[in-house]
Amino acid sequence: MTDEIPDIDLAVHGRTEHRREVLKKLAGGIAGSALLGTLPWFAPLQAAPAGGAPSDRVRVGIIGPGSRGQFLLEHLLHTPAVEIAALCDVYQPHLDDGQRAIGKPVAQYKDYRRLLEDTSIDAVVIATPLYLHAPMCLAAFDAGKSVYCEKSLALTIDDCKAVARAAANSTKTFQIGHQRLFHRSTLYALKQVMAGDLGPITQIRAYWHRNTAWRRPVPSADLEALFNWRLYRKYSAGLMTELASHHLHVANWFLDAHPLACVGYGSINYWKDGRDVFDNVNVIYKYPKGVSFVYDSLSSNRFYGLEVQLLGPKGTLELETAKYYSENPPPAPGIVQLINQIEKGTLEAVPIGGPSWVPDLKKDTKGTPLPEDPDRDDGTGLSLAAFVNAVRLGRRAPYMIDHAYRSGVAALMGVMAMEEQREVQWPGNYSA
Numbered sequence: 001m002t003d004e005i006p007d008i009d010l011a012v013h014g015r016t017e018h019r020r021e022v023l024k025k026l027a028g029g030i031a032g033s034a035l036l037g038t039l040p041w042f043a044p045l046q047a048a049p050a051g052g053a054p055s056d057r058v059r060v061g062i063i064g065p066g067s068r069g070q071f072l073l074e075h076l077l078h079t080p081a082v083e084i085a086a087l088c089d090v091y092q093p094h095l096d097d098g099q100r101a102i103g104k105p106v107a108q109y110k111d112y113r114r115l116l117e118d119t120s121i122d123a124v125v126i127a128t129p130l131y132l133h134a135p136m137c138l139a140a141f142d143a144g145k146s147v148y149c150e151k152s153l154a155l156t157i158d159d160c161k162a163v164a165r166a167a168a169n170s171t172k173t174f175q176i177g178h179q180r181l182f183h184r185s186t187l188y189a190l191k192q193v194m195a196g197d198l199g200p201i202t203q204i205r206a207y208w209h210r211n212t213a214w215r216r217p218v219p220s221a222d223l224e225a226l227f228n229w230r231l232y233r234k235y236s237a238g239l240m241t242e243l244a245s246h247h248l249h250v251a252n253w254f255l256d257a258h259p260l261a262c263v264g265y266g267s268i269n270y271w272k273d274g275r276d277v278f279d280n281v282n283v284i285y286k287y288p289k290g291v292s293f294v295y296d297s298l299s300s301n302r303f304y305g306l307e308v309q310l311l312g313p314k315g316t317l318e319l320e321t322a323k324y325y326s327e328n329p330p331p332a333p334g335i336v337q338l339i340n341q342i343e344k345g346t347l348e349a350v351p352i353g354g355p356s357w358v359p360d361l362k363k364d365t366k367g368t369p370l371p372e373d374p375d376r377d378d379g380t381g382l383s384l385a386a387f388v389n390a391v392r393l394g395r396r397a398p399y400m401i402d403h404a405y406r407s408g409v410a411a412l413m414g415v416m417a418m419e420e421q422r423e424v425q426w427p428g429n430y431s432a
């Protein structure tokens with residue numbers, strides 16, 4: 001498979017087998033294509049591999065080795081040039097989990113400010129609840145660390161601006177945990193959009209539906225906020241920051257724009273269990289050129305699951321199921337057409353002399369699959385590898401600030417629109 005990729009030198013992983021792995025992840029027309037040149041976040045992956053010198057090692061501290069933090073830790077343990085130097089968490093069992101995964105003793109902290117005082121640590125990975133992203137990012141930049149911060153950027157628009165400004169003013173690397181930037185089938189979809197396979201994008205629709213309380217069992221009542229922070233507005237902005245931010249990120253990226261305004265409705269219509277974030281959200285964003293992004297998320301029905309759909313006059317891309325649907329697919333072979341006609345005859349045939357109306361039901365064409373990552377990596381592995389390489393090479397990543405800022409702010413605009421029952425305008429750039 002790697003033979004199909006002629007002209008790229010991705011040296012993120014020093015070892016040959018890892019290099020091949022990276023190439024495989026990008027195969028399917030991405031690795032050797034001109035598209036990569038338009039994705040500056042891939043540049044750190046193209047640098048010379050790390051050698052064995054101590055200066056080639058990146059010493060990383062992980063703040064918040066909970067659910068996501070553990071997942072990032074597992075990836076980092078397989079990323080060459082990384083040394084996990086410290087863990088920080090207020091909850092001892094999570095420190096213990098992290099320590100076990102690393103397999104050798106590392107410094108442990110309960111207070112992140114103590115970790116930041118360690119001058120031998122180059123970078124921190126922040127995977128804590130949303131309300132802590134801003135104070136932790138700001139303190140990390142103050143301490144001269146590079147920062148990989150999980151999405152969404154921050155709990156308030158003012159905090160988004162403050163973190164974006166601090167990242168822009170820092171000489172260190174900043175990266176946001178929007179792993180779709182490195183996701184193979186998403187990149188392939190971008191290539192199709194750039195090739196004109198949809199025509200212009202005229203609408204984006206996205207949804208994320210689950211049938212779950214989103215509530216974690218707590219070992220004792222005093223741990224409710226620590227475990228279930230997502231359900232409380234003081235710590236989280238709920239479905240918009242936790243789920244929608246991913247699809248808003250895709251919309252901003254693919255439209256190369258930020259939303260101009262939005263309106264929406266949300267409520268708690270099912271999980272009346274003491275939470276104060278909405279259990280269903282419905283927001284419409286206005287983008288330039290008259291394009292809308294229509295989003296909804298439900299916690300009481302999972303039939304439709306999650307999807308982000310890019311729609312244009314020539315076709316549709318569904319990024320979560322990784323499929324392209326042409327508006328005018330080539331005709332199916334004769335026998336398939338016949339079976340379809342027999343199966344659907346009552347719906348699609350227009351009887352002679354009858355009404356000339358055919359229901360506009362969803363097309364059931366199978367679509368063309370987009371190339372998927374062979375290891376089902378959603379981009380997180382490459383994302384961390386790019387971050388580590390950027391830190392090792394002393395490179396900043398200014399484009400990341402815009403990705404983080406636009407999606408973080410867009411998610412919060414949706415929350416404000418629903419909570420304040422008004423149209424919310426884009427609040428301006430972080431340097432404004």
Ligand SMILES: NC(=O)c1ccc[n+]([C@@H]2O[C@H](COP(=O)([O-])OP(=O)(O)OC[C@H]3O[C@@H](n4cnc5c(N)ncnc54)[C@H](O)[C@@H]3O)[C@@H](O)[C@H]2O)c1
Binds near residue numbers: 063065069130227
């Ligand atoms: N990119 C993705 O696809 C993705 C997926 C899941 C979660 N996330 C993000 O990752 C972040 C964490 O989510 P999670 O599901 O892992 O939450 P979690 O509750 O499982 O983990 C958070 C961790 O932070 C710790 N913590 C809380 N307060 C702390 C403090 N003051 N100092 C140090 N540690 C503290 C908690 O004890 C816990 O270990 C969130 O921002 C979430 O949006 C991103």
